Amino acid sequence: MFVEGGLCCSMNEFLESIPRHPSKALTDRFAGDPSVINLTVGEPDFAPPALLVDRLQEILQLARAPVNQYVHRYAATRGLPALRTSIADLYERRYGLRLDPDNNILVTNGAAEAIWLSIFTLTNAGDEVLLPDPCYMLYEPITRVLGRHAVRIKTDIADGFTMKVKDVEAALSSRSRLLVINSPANPTGVVYSPYALEELARLAKESGICVVHDEVFDHCIYEGSHASIPALISGASHGIAVNSFSKTFGMTGWRLGWMIASHDVVAAAAKAHSYMCLAAATVPQLAAADVLASQEIGAYIEANTKRLQERSHYFTQAISRIPGFECPLGPPKAGFYAFVKVGTFYQQQRLRPGTDGSVSMGVVEALLDRCKVATVPGNAFGAMGEGFIRISFAASVTQLDEAIRRINEAFGK
């Protein structure tokens, strides 16, 4: 029997100091309840391309021959050369950016590891990492658990939830090292214009800090045009892009992402990557390389984007008809989340603050308790998200309609 003694060992104090995410506790509350419509998920609802599954099966079949057993062995630390070449080709095709597959690319366990590595590689204890508020949930805990300081740059709906140069400038200090930009953005669905990105990149360069551009939603854009920071900024040591197969190819569970950076940053990050996990898994890399290189994959991406865009319009309209739900920015320009303003709803329905004392959580808990519809409180993404909730529309239309029906029924339209 495993005896649970009292822990006398010391624990990592940064790890201990980060509270469990309130939205995690929420997820636990409805886990396993099939009657709940789960609109919290950060995953697309479409399947990976058939080509991925075809290739995985082929590789596995071929690997039954002893000569192909190598597919079960370690990949190179930086990733399989074939995959790095496919990624380089993608960036040249899409952004006109020529990368050296050997020196500018590191294949990681999803974008999450690439973000971790960016922060770990380019900062020291006590350094400051500038993050938008609101922003993707993981940036701040990664920063804090490494003993770095998260400095939040406030954005609000009046500015379309984009960071302004003057606000970043005002937040700079002698300890600033990194600025993280998430565009297209989760949870707001905002796409920074190439001009806005260039301005931020220029400021970063002039200030001697690096920019990490998390662009995992770069293939789910419905409005506006996307640019990748390393393609915009000359003296590209300053610009790092983080991307992944997860959202574009509906394959979150395969944990495959990458980092684009200058050779010295890649060399240092690869060192840390090798200490953390040696390399990413081999077979998924082989199959993913073929998916990226395929001519036919454009049609798959286009079809998914079109479907998500239609749903984004449909859902934004439907949700805006719920009294007190507001989508002041209109349908999201990218991604698969509606970031809904619920302050009026909260007041009209005379709701109580949530278990964390916030309006966001109050609404989320009311929707969960009274409609069995699960959403994420906006303040989980930063203080500036307070008064909002994030609703994923990467669900079937039937589920979305049922969710809206339940909300209308419970809150009496």
Place this chain on the structure above:
Amino acid sequence: MFVEGGLCCSMNEFLESIPRHPSKALTDRFAGDPSVINLTVGEPDFAPPALLVDRLQEILQLARAPVNQYVHRYAATRGLPALRTSIADLYERRYGLRLDPDNNILVTNGAAEAIWLSIFTLTNAGDEVLLPDPCYMLYEPITRVLGRHAVRIKTDIADGFTMKVKDVEAALSSRSRLLVINSPANPTGVVYSPYALEELARLAKESGICVVHDEVFDHCIYEGSHASIPALISGASHGIAVNSFSKTFGMTGWRLGWMIASHDVVAAAAKAHSYMCLAAATVPQLAAADVLASQEIGAYIEANTKRLQERSHYFTQAISRIPGFECPLGPPKAGFYAFVKVGTFYQQQRLRPGTDGSVSMGVVEALLDRCKVATVPGNAFGAMGEGFIRISFAASVTQLDEAIRRINEAFGK
């Protein structure tokens, strides 16, 4: 074009301070040269069980149905419940240790991540981690890159390369937090007796430090009996086991390992794991769960162990016949490395010190340059490995024979 500007950004100073491993530079020297017999590898040469490939293919086939698409989605942070249950069953079967799959197990990207997480979770900057000398190459860089201090416990061939309680005791300080034990050990092939492990575990417990037991070779043992630290030590918060599918099932490239620990350590490590990569990949976990649970897998493991044991005897004998090559501990008791004493060979052959000034590297470079046989210098595992080289016998008998033939030819038997 990606412009490589001079790096103005700061870099992680711990990462920068760790020199590139000399043996890595060596690997680069022969990469892509097919005439080199590579006996450096840390991978078994047998294929994964057919059952693994069967299950992977089945899961992928089933996942073509929309209802099974979930296999392409995120797994739970701690790992799929089915896999954690299989791991718990394995530990109960093998070690009589009853684990709670929900609270005592974390599935990781290989044992490497489990080691990283153990050190990260249980120490703070400046803390000391006690490591054997020699030991597996990654322990020290992981420790140092996290800003912790590695304190080496010397072992030598007279003591069978096992740490003595009195030496660990002498190395303890107020900053000691963790003791890492690798048994069966890489590179020495030594297996600590259950009694020796228990003594070390007791000392650790009395001293208020934790023990991390890396037992990735626990299924490749030819002599002696293995015990798992968490099964030996009451008040098990002190004992952590790290293990993996890599060596047992010939599937290093799938990056699947685990950590066994008390609920509070698992909870904290799972938090860090979620920041680093969210979760391990889903499909490999599903297949691995079935492999572990299978009744037939015992025969597969037994056959591989038997084959490796035969090769261990054969190779140790053959290599000992090379004048100046000595295997004073006899055939390795576990794993697939011969740790060969080469001081006499170095003297008899009047070799020069290697590029790092060492005897080990001198011999390794001579073998590579004159016989195209690649091995690893013993000092890559710690100062106490100086005078030794590590030769993997996880290669075909044809390759091993050819390697010995070349050495004999070049160094004139």
